[in-house]
Amino acid sequence: MDNVIVVDYSGRGHAIADLFVRTDPGVTVHYLPGCEAIKQDRIVSQPQLAFDDPAPMVQYARDVSADLVLVGHPRALAAGYSDRFLEAGFPVISPTERAAMLETSKDYTKRLCAKYGIKTAAHRTFDDADEAIDHIREVGAPIVIKGDTSCQGNGVFVCHTVRDAVAAVERLMVSRDFGSGGDRVVIEEFLDGKELLYFALVGGDNYLLLPSAVDYPRSEDGNQGPMCGGMGAFSPAPYETYTDVKRFERQMMRPLMTAIAGEGLDYFGFIYLDCMLVGDQLYLIEINARMGDPEAEVVLPRITSDFGATCTALLDGRVQPLTISDEHFVDVAATQGPTPGYQGWPYGTVGRGYPITGLDTLTPETCRVFYGAARTLADGTLATDGGKCLHFTGRGATRAEARANAYRGIAGVHFAGIRYRTDIAEAMPWD
Structure with missing residues (x-):
């Protein structure tokens, strides 16, 4: 493999690009648009390629004869960038726009979980702010409010009072602080447990589990402040044990693979499952159709085997195991x-x-x-x-x-x- 395209411009994207070049001394990563501040051998940013149209990126991939494309940023996934590269004939290890609905619509994923028997918090979805507020006042708090679609990591509110929950709905649906992410809201029961994060690389009917991580989604010390998409992370997690991993596969990963196949999603690429452990039962909180940021920065450095070869094998319907460091x-x-x-x-x-x-x-x-x-x-x-x-x-x-x-x-x-x-x-x- 000579040339890989990574579509992203975050710390996550840099960690993905670094993974390819670190584990394959012959590959060059073209990071689109990337970050021109990166001065690292074989990572080439192209900041002139913005996230407003995939066509110039597809043409760039043609110009460099790309061997593989990985779309890492949620905006690009939601906009169907993977589809455009696939239509141009490139091997793509990222979900299509339809498969990315597992992330881009929380309501869709809730309905899928109900259909396939995957445990998740009880919920209702609202298109009208007044109806949502009436529901909050009826059921009380604690309660969780979520924008149905992407709010760039900032659209989840864990509310311990009715007043806070009403304010969250008003921010999402009335003042529209998060744009179209507040068109609809999902209101779900509060689960009191331990939040566990799991990651995998999926290739059709196959998957490879990635190292575990613990992240810090709140902005301030002591786990205070708003949810903000992550202020840090570490890996391995304390729950990276045989028992915990087998429970995750039994209760979450294998049922989800059944659901993906049943819906014909034909999923390829990273998947990130945010789960809540209550007793001995995992509940699905949400899915990201890509790696998280900052989780990627601690999970991916632990991979020491040729990542490009692993991606190619999955695209070919084969499984090439990863080598994981204990660091x-x-x-x-x-x-x-x-x-x-x-x-x-x-x-x-x-x-x-x-x-x-x-x-x-x-x-x-x-x-x-x-x-x-x-x-x-x-x-x-x-x-x-x-x-x-x-x-x-x-x-x-x-x-x-x-x-x-x-x-x-x-x-x-x-x-x-x-x-x-x-x-x-x-x-x-x-x-």
């Missing part, structure tokens, strides 16, 4: 916090273009940086460009060592408004 990885996201005139991510408007300094102090063998919302200014200065700017991924023989390396790395880096949680891989997110 520990801890990711801490450096985000764009408040600066003069801006509330900062994830609370509101975000300032951009603040110079980033200190990356030259890192020791790559113990702490890697995966680039998210960062860019290179006209004068060559590295600067911030949004919410989750940089991911600092420490590695070590133990979680404590990996954590120390991650925080040692991030401590030497600075930009205006830098903000990060200080308790990643220390306190558990379910505590």
